[in-house]
Amino acid sequence: MTVNARSFSAPPMFSAAVLAVGLSIASGAGAQTDAGPMWGVEQLMQTLRQVKSARGRFTERKYMAILSTPLELSGTLVYAAPGHLEKHTVRPNPESLVLDRDELTIESKDGNRSRTLALRDYPVLWAFVESIRSTLAGDLQTLNRFYRVGLRGGQSQWRLVLTPSEPKMQGVVREIQLGGSGDWVNVIEVLETSGDRSVMTISRDDS
Amino acid sequence: MRFWPRSAVCIWLAGVVAAIAVISRTEFTADLSAFLPRSPSPAQQILVEQLRDGVVSRLILIGIEGGATERLAQASQRLAASLRAQDNFVSVNNGEESGFETDREYLWENRYLLSPAMTPEHFTARGLRHSLEEDLRLLATPAGMLLRRTLPSDPGGELMRLLEQLEGQTRPSIRHGVWFSGDGARALLLAQTRAAGYDIDAQERTLARIRGAFAEAAGGGEAKLLLTGPGVFSVTIRERIRNDAWKFSLVATVLIGAMLWALYRSPRAVGLGLLPVASGALAGIAAVSLGFGSVHGITLGFGVTLIGEGVDYAIYLFTQIAPGTAPRTTFDRIWPTLRLGVLTSLCGFSAMLFSGFNGLAQLGLFSMAGLVAAAAVTRWVLPELLPPGFAVPAVTAFAPGVMSLVGRAPLLRVPLLVMVALACVLLMAQREPIWSDDLSSLSPVSPDEQRLDQRLRTDIGAPDVRHLVIVRAKDEETALQGSERVAAALRRAVRQGWLEGFDSPAGFLPSQATQRARQAALPEPGALRKNLHEALRGLPFRARAFEPFLEEAAAARSMPPVDRGSLQGTSLALKLDSLLSKRQDGVVAMLPLRGVSNSGAISGEIGKVPGLEFTVLDLKRESDDLYRSYRREALTFSLMGAAAIIVLLFASLRAPRRVFEVLAPLAAAVVVTLGMLVLGGHRLSIFHLVGLLLVVAVGSNYSLFFERQALSDRDRERTIVSLLFANVSTVIGFGLLALSKVPVLNAIGSTVGAGAILTLVFSAILIGRGPAGRLP
Numbered sequence: 001m002t003v004n005a006r007s008f009s010a011p012p013m014f015s016a017a018v019l020a021v022g023l024s025i026a027s028g029a030g031a032q033t034d035a036g037p038m039w040g041v042e043q044l045m046q047t048l049r050q051v052k053s054a055r056g057r058f059t060e061r062k063y064m065a066i067l068s069t070p071l072e073l074s075g076t077l078v079y080a081a082p083g084h085l086e087k088h089t090v091r092p093n094p095e096s097l098v099l100d101r102d103e104l105t106i107e108s109k110d111g112n113r114s115r116t117l118a119l120r121d122y123p124v125l126w127a128f129v130e131s132i133r134s135t136l137a138g139d140l141q142t143l144n145r146f147y148r149v150g151l152r153g154g155q156s157q158w159r160l161v162l163t164p165s166e167p168k169m170q171g172v173v174r175e176i177q178l179g180g181s182g183d184w185v186n187v188i189e190v191l192e193t194s195g196d197r198s199v200m201t202i203s204r205d206d207s
Numbered sequence: 208m209r210f211w212p213r214s215a216v217c218i219w220l221a222g223v224v225a226a227i228a229v230i231s232r233t234e235f236t237a238d239l240s241a242f243l244p245r246s247p248s249p250a251q252q253i254l255v256e257q258l259r260d261g262v263v264s265r266l267i268l269i270g271i272e273g274g275a276t277e278r279l280a281q282a283s284q285r286l287a288a289s290l291r292a293q294d295n296f297v298s299v300n301n302g303e304e305s306g307f308e309t310d311r312e313y314l315w316e317n318r319y320l321l322s323p324a325m326t327p328e329h330f331t332a333r334g335l336r337h338s339l340e341e342d343l344r345l346l347a348t349p350a351g352m353l354l355r356r357t358l359p360s361d362p363g364g365e366l367m368r369l370l371e372q373l374e375g376q377t378r379p380s381i382r383h384g385v386w387f388s389g390d391g392a393r394a395l396l397l398a399q400t401r402a403a404g405y406d407i408d409a410q411e412r413t414l415a416r417i418r419g420a421f422a423e424a425a426g427g428g429e430a431k432l433l434l435t436g437p438g439v440f441s442v443t444i445r446e447r448i449r450n451d452a453w454k455f456s457l458v459a460t461v462l463i464g465a466m467l468w469a470l471y472r473s474p475r476a477v478g479l480g481l482l483p484v485a486s487g488a489l490a491g492i493a494a495v496s497l498g499f500g501s502v503h504g505i506t507l508g509f510g511v512t513l514i515g516e517g518v519d520y521a522i523y524l525f526t527q528i529a530p531g532t533a534p535r536t537t538f539d540r541i542w543p544t545l546r547l548g549v550l551t552s553l554c555g556f557s558a559m560l561f562s563g564f565n566g567l568a569q570l571g572l573f574s575m576a577g578l579v580a581a582a583a584v585t586r587w588v589l590p591e592l593l594p595p596g597f598a599v600p601a602v603t604a605f606a607p608g609v610m611s612l613v614g615r616a617p618l619l620r621v622p623l624l625v626m627v628a629l630a631c632v633l634l635m636a637q638r639e640p641i642w643s644d645d646l647s648s649l650s651p652v653s654p655d656e657q658r659l660d661q662r663l664r665t666d667i668g669a670p671d672v673r674h675l676v677i678v679r680a681k682d683e684e685t686a687l688q689g690s691e692r693v694a695a696a697l698r699r700a701v702r703q704g705w706l707e708g709f710d711s712p713a714g715f716l717p718s719q720a721t722q723r724a725r726q727a728a729l730p731e732p733g734a735l736r737k738n739l740h741e742a743l744r745g746l747p748f749r750a751r752a753f754e755p756f757l758e759e760a761a762a763a764r765s766m767p768p769v770d771r772g773s774l775q776g777t778s779l780a781l782k783l784d785s786l787l788s789k790r791q792d793g794v795v796a797m798l799p800l801r802g803v804s805n806s807g808a809i810s811g812e813i814g815k816v817p818g819l820e821f822t823v824l825d826l827k828r829e830s831d832d833l834y835r836s837y838r839r840e841a842l843t844f845s846l847m848g849a850a851a852i853i854v855l856l857f858a859s860l861r862a863p864r865r866v867f868e869v870l871a872p873l874a875a876a877v878v879v880t881l882g883m884l885v886l887g888g889h890r891l892s893i894f895h896l897v898g899l900l901l902v903v904a905v906g907s908n909y910s911l912f913f914e915r916q917a918l919s920d921r922d923r924e925r926t927i928v929s930l931l932f933a934n935v936s937t938v939i940g941f942g943l944l945a946l947s948k949v950p951v952l953n954a955i956g957s958t959v960g961a962g963a964i965l966t967l968v969f970s971a972i973l974i975g976r977g978p979a980g981r982l983p
Binding site: 062065066068069071092093095108120192 | 346352
């Protein structure tokens, strides 16, 4: 349930990623050892900031106490730096989420209904959205506003651990983990306070 | 005969004391009710009530702007907290969630009584299956995060349905936990005052409280307080009319006093000259107070206009006293003419007295009482109080010049006729109607203030309600049942695209009958469990996931129905009060409509519901219609007044030629004044019409005196000079009003100022007389 990436259209980024992977192989141990004294959250953010656009396919599994088997969703993701993010769910029900600056537009294909929300009006949703968007944008300042930010692993395989700092968000989400390698995010795991969780894996979309 | 004069003074003094006693106990109002008919239709009745003391009239919209959003949000929180602690307010809302939590709780606890989906089919195996499939779909969306928490208790999605129903209206956006305008420039609050909108004194106190609380909350920062709403308008209007009326009365009094001093050279005479005016104003206010129970600010503002007319009487008397004669002998000469002038004015105003509209009727009564009092004081009181041997020396100085001008005036007859003809052509060629049909043209609220009101309303998502369905019923239960049936028809109309949405009191307080039906639609626990089991077959839900639902649905079967009291503490209580109101003859439910595109079709659809007493009300059309009929009525009454004047003149003068001579200058002046106003870009309001009535009232004196057969050349000189003095005083009084920003005062001022000059000049031109007043 891992792997993945935002596929990047910018070749230099791609090579940087290859280089990173190469380095981690060379060092032979992955997570623990490849983190030199110079590599940390700041450096990860720096790397992520280089990415200007990306496309990916996602599969998301939602595990809920109320369900005996997880819900599975799949579709595509589109990112454009710094603030534009689209999530197009294809299965099981077509639905689009388009995030642009501080507005989120939800469009469900079957009902032909579209709704635009100002993120400021929905603090929990806003915090949630920023966990992904600010990570992709390498915007540590915004992340720090909503979360305590922790980092495990090294450049080739890292895991960003976000713990909500706002009481309202704490009531809903216990932790959000974003895993990746180099400048690619390949997994997003959300652990909810209720015990429910969801895992989204993202793979490059070259089409 | 010797005691008669003294007793006149005594009667007058007693009258003044009585008038003051009445006035001291008079209630002054300034709400829009003056523009509403005395015997309104049910729809108008609702309009009046809403304007007077409906919830709408109690709303104050508050904006705080200028400064960083954090500071504004802080100020909003502090202001709201401080206002909530006072008992002047029913509620103060600024978006802080405290209110919404209780609303949500009410909807949640009573969802099975409130949900419109609660039909017998809803919880059958099929119905449940349908809901569960929908739930599964929603779980996959962002809404799933919220849904997951309520799903075990609410698989039917009742809460979601109820929230959506309430969310139909736009709400202001939230920053730092409080309401803000979309651009974040203004923090917004909505306060409902305990005092009714028409209680201006209380509204004024409430506004002072808000300003005080704000000064503390803002802590002297750069933040600025914006206030709007019906109460704010009423207070401003009253303040403004009072200010202008007071200011202009004072200035006019000083100027006219100065003029009289220059003419009379006697402080006593100057003081006496103002006596008829003052007495007239007192009598007018007292008469309106006795006749109507209260005096409208506009009527009061009108009082200032009496200065011009009332001063004239004293001027006629003083100026026409021949040197060496007693004042009473002067009256032997001029009283018949003056009396006819007073009667003419009374005819003009009497028509207004019969108006179905409070405002006009008050103006009519005020003017009539004021004129009678002023004339009576001039006739019977002044001669007693004038110093013996009083005469106005200035007459001799002015007479030669004035008389030579008057002598040559008839040369201008042709130009005058051309002018009148041009004015007629101008008036008839107007493509746009010369009358303004917009009620707001009467409003002394400035366009800036109206824009602010509009802006805050849009910000707060409380646009002016324009269309309403009114359901009348004998009690609350019947009214709610009626609302439910109207709502069903409206839902069909929404599907047809005739409107976007609507609000109904039954949406959050269903009738008892509906609540019982919904309870009855809940299957008994065993059957519900069986239905759920069947519905869950093949779905990925855990078998025992919905135990809370089964328990709560079972409990809901015997829960007590909700009533008005259940809403206590929620913001829905406030809303219910505005949508469901008790009155003497029953209960009225209101369903405000949004985005109406075809009100006729909507009426038709509701009309299909049998046994329903309803009205589809278009408030804007209703108030505009009202204003139009108000104006039409005033026009009719003015014409009737004109007819009465003609009859009166025929009866007194007994010669068609004389009647014509008296009327021609008046008619010409009215036409030319109208032409000038239209040319000046004015859309005429009802107060221009009132102004024209005053022109006729004041001007009839001029033409009557001009037309009067003088006893001698001296007599005629004195008469004509007195007309000039009277005219100057009128022009001072009314001309000043034209400077007022209050549309009412401005309209009357500019109309009468111009009209009075024209009438005098036209009288001189049209009524030619030989030296001793012989007919040529």
